[in-house]
Amino acid sequence: MNPYDKARELKTAIELSQDYKKFNEAKEKLEEDKAASEMVEDFREKQFDLQRRQMLGEELGQEEMDKVQELYSILSMNKIAAEYLAAEFSYARLMQDISEILAELME
Numbered sequence: 872m873n874p875y876d877k878a879r880e881l882k883t884a885i886e887l888s889q890d891y892k893k894f895n896e897a898k899e900k901l902e903e904d905k906a907a908s909e910m911v912e913d914f915r916e917k918q919f920d921l922q923r924r925q926m927l928g929e930e931l932g933q934e935e936m937d938k939v940q941e942l943y944s945i946l947s948m949n950k951i952a953a954e955y956l957a958a959e960f961s962y963a964r965l966m967q968d969i970s971e972i973l974a975e976l977m978e
Contacts, residue, residue, distance in 0.1 A: 881969070890958075890965045897958035900951050907951040914942050 885891050901908050917939050921931060947953045 885965070885969075888965065890961045894958040894962035897951075897955040901955040904951045907949050907955070910946050910949060911952050911955060914939075914946050917942060 901911060921935065921939055925931060946956070
């Protein structure tokens with residue numbers, strides 16, 4: 872059994888998965904909607920900034936956390952943005968699960 876061949880099979884299996892297909896479809900729709908795309912990008916920047924600051928040990932105020940949550944709530948009202956975020960989450964979960972399985976090799 873060749874690991875490279877199995878890796879290629881895994882790539883094909885991922886490409887054929889519903890999670891991957893839905894993610895790509897949602898991504899295309901998002902790219903076609905400039906307003907939704909900008910909203911998602913703005914949310915991501917704020918979310919990333921908060922995560923970065925947390926990792927650096929900064930204590931975040933409740934107001935900042937509430938602001939990001941409010942942004943997410945607003946973003947969720949946009950059908951295209953909401954579908955994209957849901958599809959992205961599902962696809963990311965698939966990839967995380969696969970990574971965890973492969974990480975078992977290190978144990």
